[in-house]
Amino acid sequence: MESSVKTESPSCAGCLNNIGNSDYVSALNQEWHKDCFRCSVCDGQLSSWYLEKGGLLFCQRDYWARFGELCQQCDQVMTGPVMAAGRHRFHPECFSCASCGAHIEPGEPYALRERSQLYW
Ligand SMILES: [Zn+2]
Ligand SMILES: [Zn+2]
Ligand SMILES: [Zn+2]
Known part of the structure; x- marks a missing residue:
């Protein structure tokens, strides 16, 4: 060839x-x-x-x-898109409210409590 x-x-x-x-x-x-x-x-x-x-x-x-970062929610390495909340990092699919489970979309308001739990 x-x-x-x-x-x-x-x-x-x-x-x-x-x-x-x-x-x-x-x-x-x-x-x-x-x-x-x-x-x-x-x-x-x-x-x-x-x-x-x-x-x-x-x-x-x-x-x-x-070099990977662990998802704050599921503890798995993130190899794709990352959602950031303060200094915490999440898989986009793990970025949901810890109380009601509602998925939090980028740009939506949320609050971090107890270090890594998400609430909105
Ligand atoms: Zn060689
Ligand atoms: Zn290797
Ligand atoms: Zn995750």
Whole structure:
């Protein structure tokens, strides 16, 4: 499937060796051997998806373990949209009144009581 041969093969950002004819992944404006494209924390090989911070590669689990925030309501890491109430963070679907269970929409008034309980 290679139609043209490059005169100089790129070097791998992981091991700094030439990539040559090996399979490689392009990420962070660099090329990586497939084998060198690994999570910087657990060394697990990354596939088509990866997360990056400060030039380091992370698998999803390690990224969210380090940089993710826990939802105040359900204690699960938030990987999507986040609702903020003061310094508390919630999944949008967890952002509901602790008393009546009514879902609180963005922009609606609410009050925080007992540290993390929501009331409106
Ligand atoms: Zn390499
Ligand atoms: Zn990892
Ligand atoms: Zn939640």
